[in-house]
Amino acid sequence: MAASVARLLPKVSRDGFHLFPGTYSLVRKEAVFTCKVRWLSDEVKEPPIPDWEKPKNESAELTKARLVYQSRKRGMSENGLILSNFANRFLSTFTEDQLHQYDLLINKPNNDWDIFNWATGNKPTPPEYDNEMMKLLKEFVSNPNMESRIRQPDLQEK
Numbered sequence: 001m002a003a004s005v006a007r008l009l010p011k012v013s014r015d016g017f018h019l020f021p022g023t024y025s026l027v028r029k030e031a032v033f034t035c036k037v038r039w040l041s042d043e044v045k046e047p048p049i050p051d052w053e054k055p056k057n058e059s060a061e062l063t064k065a066r067l068v069y070q071s072r073k074r075g076m077s078e079n080g081l082i083l084s085n086f087a088n089r090f091l092s093t094f095t096e097d098q099l100h101q102y103d104l105l106i107n108k109p110n111n112d113w114d115i116f117n118w119a120t121g122n123k124p125t126p127p128e129y130d131n132e133m134m135k136l137l138k139e140f141v142s143n144p145n146m147e148s149r150i151r152q153p154d155l156q157e158k
Contacts, residue, residue: 052107075112086140088153101133
């Protein structure tokens with residue numbers, strides 16, 4: 001019986017127990033303890049990420065200010081460095097159409113790693129994002145002048 005109980009127990013590692021889905025039993029001083037283990041994802045479903053919508057009635061000046069903020073405050077620091085320096089260099093020169101393209105690029109994808117991988121060329125860019133803004137970003141990321149971009153640029157006072 002000891003061999004069958006040992007087979008039911010979870011494997012022990014240096015960090016502690018690693019539980020896998022199943023039923024575990026433990027015999028202690030003539031008592032049997034049984035527990036059922038399930039994956040959390042079997043019961044809990046994450047809510048879907050809502051589709052991004054552009055703010056209504058936003059002036060070009062307010063759009064630029066929002067994009068500067070959103071370029072700096074990303075989900076990962078690599079994109080924060082890339083996009084904040086990119087916005088600092090080009091945002092003031094963008095036309096309304098280019099502002100819209102950049103807005104879609106940094107806000108519509110749900111995953112910051114997608115933006116990073118497209119910009120660095122690690123993954124192909126989907127057709128909906130393969131536009132002049134992505135080409136400009138890819139050129140900026142390639143850094144042909146070997147500029148130092150190890151920190152975000154200072155914010156400009158108005």
